Amino acid sequence: MVSEEVKRIRKEVKKHHKLMKESIPLIASENLLSPLAKEMLISDFSHRYAEGEPGKRYYQGCRYIDEVEVEATNLAKEMFNADFADVRPISGVLANLSAFFGLFESGDKLMSLSVPDGGHISHRKHSAAGLREFDINKIPFDKEKLNIKVEKTLEKIKKIEPDLILLGGSVFLFPHPIEKIKGTAEDVGAKIIYDGAHVLGLIAGGKFQDPLREGADLVTGSTHKTFPGPQGGLIYGSSKYEEKIKETIFPGLVSNHHLHHVAALGVTLGEMKYFAEDYATQIIDNAKALAENLYNKGLDVMGKQNGFTSSHQVLVDVSRFDSGRKVANKLEEANIIVNRNLIPSDKVGETESGIRLGVQELTRLGMEEEEMKMLSKWIADLVMEKTEQDKIKEKVIELKESFNDLHYCYEGKRANPYKYIDLVNK
Ligand SMILES: Cc1ncc(COP(=O)(O)O)c(C=O)c1O
Incomplete structure (x- = not known):
């Protein structure tokens, strides 16, 4: 007998699956697992403990878990051409914290992007960086070019002599100028950590x-945004930081890391060895196509000077029409899922003027420039209120029906990515 509460939970999850199946997902931080990676999540690894490191566990029964963790770690080192990688942080924020606590002290000076300029909350005072009690300073940002102001940043580095320069962000349209910052950072003894959560x-x-080759000391990231793995975190970089980072992760930040996620990450790394280049190329082509088409249809797509985007993201200032929140709600009524976002002219805590769109999930489903064009018309029409939500919603559902296979992975045709897997049949 299944209780009412359990029935309710299952029902809501099933409803969610249907919603995603019938929606255009444009949240820039999400992705879909391959069938082989998904298989790992329901393996027995999800039940186990393996505190510590392979070969040095505090629990018995870990011999196969050890093999998998070593394999996943080696694949990460190979993929990112790094001497050292750790796959145990259970999220991107924990990967950041492992660097913050492993290599720095309370009161150390941090330079990072403000949230309206694209920095993540964990880079600023109300989250991880604040918990570490950093003295937090802003990296000067060009609000038109949507990238770091190099000269002003170099001046500021010389003036305040930071301990840590944190690059990368949540709105991340163009590569950050690591090479141009590196020399001055070194002169004042600052380390560069690159948060590649979005662009991994x-x-x-x-x-x-390639942040490491360009001068970053360490790279942190989430394993589930443009990198299409299980939810989790990753840190990699020079082996000179290995010992400190490892002992910060365990026993500092995780006791048991999530072993089924490590196995799924290993599988995704193994798949991405073969598919990542084509996948990344198509993501960027799609983002550019979406941005250009939205712009041509009359929306204020940001970053025009630099070709709108070089990543998976598109940032649109919708303030001419409504708040970011209202526009995102309007799009949701038509099953187009986006998030409202601060843009550089906004202030933290105020209404968001923008929406952020990410094309990595649609790319994974095999969509290309033609679909981006179609989608841009629907979005522009909705934002400019040229049409009813219901009409677009029907078209969204129809389009989505023809995109039910996964691409850029093995066995993608069997994926049926939004299908609810019913193990009980009740
Ligand atoms: C730049 C950046 N860093 C870190 C994170 C946190 O990642 P996670 O959700 O995996 O903790 C995010 C999340 O969106 C992010 O955008």
Whole structure:
């Protein structure tokens, strides 16, 4: 007998599956797992503990878990051409925290982007960086070019002599100028940490930038945004930081890391070895196509000077029409799922003027420039209130029906990515 509460939960989850199946997902931080990676999530690894490191566990029964973790770690090192990688952080924020607590002290000076300029909350005072009690300073940002102001940043580095310069962000349209900052950072003894949470899949495909080769000391990231793995975190970089980062992760930040996620990450890394380049290329082509088409249809797509985007993201200032929140709600009524976002002219805590769109999930489903064009018309019509939500919603559902296979992975045709897997049949 299944209780009413359990029935309710299952029902809501099933409803969610239907919603996603019938929607255009444009949240820039989400993705879909391949069938082989998904299989890992329901394996027995999800039940187990393996505190510590392979070969040095505090629990018995870990011999196969050890093999998998070593394999996943080696694949990460190979993919990102790094001497050291750790696959245990259970999220991108934990990967950031492992760097913050492993290599820095309370009161150390941090330079990072403000949230309206694209920085993640974990880079600023109300979250991880604040918890570490950093003295937090802003990286000067060009609000037109949507990238770091190099000269002003170099001046500021010389003036305040930071301990840590944190690059990368949540709105991340163009590669950051690591090489131009590196020399001055070194002169004042600052380390560069690059938060690649959003762009990890593009880095894997060699299509955005290569932060380590360009001068970052460490790279942190989420494993589930453009990198199409399980939800989790990753840190990689020079082996000179290995010991400190490892002991910060365990026992500092995780006791048991999520072993089924490690297995799924290993599988995704193995798949991405073969598919990442094509995947990243198509993501960027799609983002550019979406941006250009939205712009041509009359929306204020940001970053025009630099070709709108070089990543998976498109940022649109919708303030001429409504608030970001109202526009995102309007799009949701038509099953187009986006998030409202601060843009550089906004202030933290105020109404968001923008919406952020990410094309990595649609690309994974095999959509290309033609679909981006179609989609841009629907979005522009909805934002400019040229049409009813219901009419577009029907078209969205119809389009989505023809995109039910996964691409850029093995066994994608069997994926049926939005299908609810009913193990009980009740
Ligand atoms: C730049 C950046 N860093 C870190 C994170 C946090 O990642 P996670 O949700 O995996 O903790 C995000 C999340 O969106 C992000 O945008």
